[in-house]
Amino acid sequence: MIALQNVWKTYTLESGPLHSLKGVTVSIPQNSFQAILGPSGSGKSTLMNLLGCLDTPTQGKIQLNGKNISHYSADELAHVRGKTIGFVFQKFNLISTLTALQNVTLPMVFQGASQATREARARELLTFVGLGNRLFHRPNQLSGGEQQRVAIARSLSNNPEIILADEPTGNLDSVTGTKIMELFQRLHGQGKTIIIVTHDPAMKKYAQKTITLRDGQIVGG
Ligand SMILES: Nc1ncnc2c1ncn2[C@@H]1O[C@H](COP(=O)(O)OP(=O)(O)O)[C@@H](O)[C@H]1O
Ligand SMILES: [Mg+2]
DSSP states (O other): OEEEEEEEEEEEETTEEEEEEEEEEEEEOTTOEEEEEOOTTSSHHHHHHHHTTSSOOSEEEEEETTEEOTTOOHHHHHHHHHHHEEEEETTOOOOTTSOHHHHHHGGGGGGTOOHHHHHHHHHHHHHHTTOTTOTTOOGGGSOHHHHHHHHHHHHTTTOOSEEEEESTTTTSOHHHHHHHHHHHHHHHHTTOEEEEEOSOGGGGGGSSEEEEEETTEEEEO
């Protein structure tokens, strides 16, 4: 479970301070499916970076599974992130020279499992997302929806408790986007905590709970 208490994120610019989050308080229980909505510039990605242990708040407290991580160093955050959180991005962020199988295997390299174990797990994950027959395709040989499936399989490689997805359907047509959201629902059903950032209110229906941001503040569900 992740809890933010009166969290501020302020950037210091030449023109003065820019408050990207202004006193956000929210808690995200284990095995919930949470959507974060709001217009462009409202602070969604900033919030996502804090939830994902990619950044620390300027003020306020962030707790992850009961531990106060507000003042963790970059190394400490990286450690927590690696074993707790899987990421999915709007632009898939796959490595273009690697096959689907290699893209999914890569994050496991840092875990110390044998090559055979890693590859077996990557095959299993790609089969789970419906790509058992695309293991040796490279990203440019796959459709957008297939690339996002590879990215979701990759996000699962270290068996994270939480999946964070920033606009995961933003580059997909609506039919493909729906399939991706259904995949997140399946993962939720398997016990994962799913947090999805979107500016598309149509995505609301897939989540159990919605947070709406406007101008750096939570304005409602
Ligand atoms: N690294 C940064 N430095 C300065 N300003 C930033 C930075 N990141 C985000 N901002 C500003 O913070 C606000 C919120 O940005 P962001 O969280 O990316 O919004 P969203 O994801 O909802 O579009 C925007 O006004 C943006 O310009
Ligand atoms: Mg954003």
